[in-house]
Amino acid sequence: MQYRKFGRTNWNVSEIGYGMWGLAGWKETDVKEVDLSLAKSVELGCNFFDTAWSYGAGVSEQILGRLLSQHASKQLHFATKIPPKNFKWPSKADFKLEDCFPASHIIEYTEKSLKNLQVECIDLQQFHVWEDSWAHNDDWKEAIEKLKAAGKVKHFGISVNRWEPDNVLNTLKTGLIDTVQVIYNIFDQNPVDNLFPLCRKLDIGVIARVPFDEGTLTGMLRKDTVFPQGDWRATYFVPENLNSSVDHANALKPLIPKNMTMAEMALRFILCNDDVHTIIPGMRKVNHVEANIATSDGNKLEKALEIELKKHRWDRTPTEWSQ
16 A cells, blocks of 8 residues: 655545445445455555545444544544535535534534544544635634634545535635545546645645546446435436446446456546545445555556546536436
8 A cells, every 4th residue: 555645634644545435324235344344444554534424324433433443553544524504415506604514513513423433533524515605704714723722623624516626726725624525537637627736735635536436437337227226326327427427438448458447447547646645435345445455556557548548537517416
């Protein structure tokens, strides 16, 4: 496992982190397999874990809390997220800060996360949605300063809405946000335009999420793929999205190097960008952990392939199904 400096936190985080959404509240999640997968990730050098209160209403946080306790002797960095008060994802331009993150709500859910994680201080607390129009509102600033002063949170970050990487730029300039989490993959390359250069300038840590485009970039989806009832992906991969996603993935297949999967190529593409400090694929099985972590070996894609993959940028805008 290779490690990168995580912005001004000065942590050295594993290039492959652990996205914990799929460990709670999803269909077909095996608890025993989850525990084995987490243990294997630590064994292989993963030291960054990302969860949220909304992942199973605290259940994923509790799973992480047990992991932290089991490996108390190791330096594991962890992040969670405050859900918006209106519990709507993503935020929308007309949402007001008081409807999503009033100070009392920020503090209340930080306390809940502390209890679930069984820790006295959260390494990284993130806002689970955001609107840049809130940048100069004092309410959220006073709340995070209060939590920091009380020793309950070390750093604050923002998880940017899907396909809206510029919807945080002014907020980052306040100097109060230490990290940003954003969708970045072969298709979603928008962050390189404005977000990544600003993060580099301000020394802000960057977490790349959704490296496989919710599964499209594994190359396993088909136009007749059906997800289990109740599975979030069933509402995301509506026909207009599924069909187009499969077409875009199929266009990549001729580019996959010999002895490499599309998923590996997708991760290695992200690792070619030094502005990304850690990637957080969702991992529910041991073989996924082993395969994903194996990509952090210091070997980059051939430059010609990286350049070719950049041509597959797919600019999209938020819709009702993009959530």
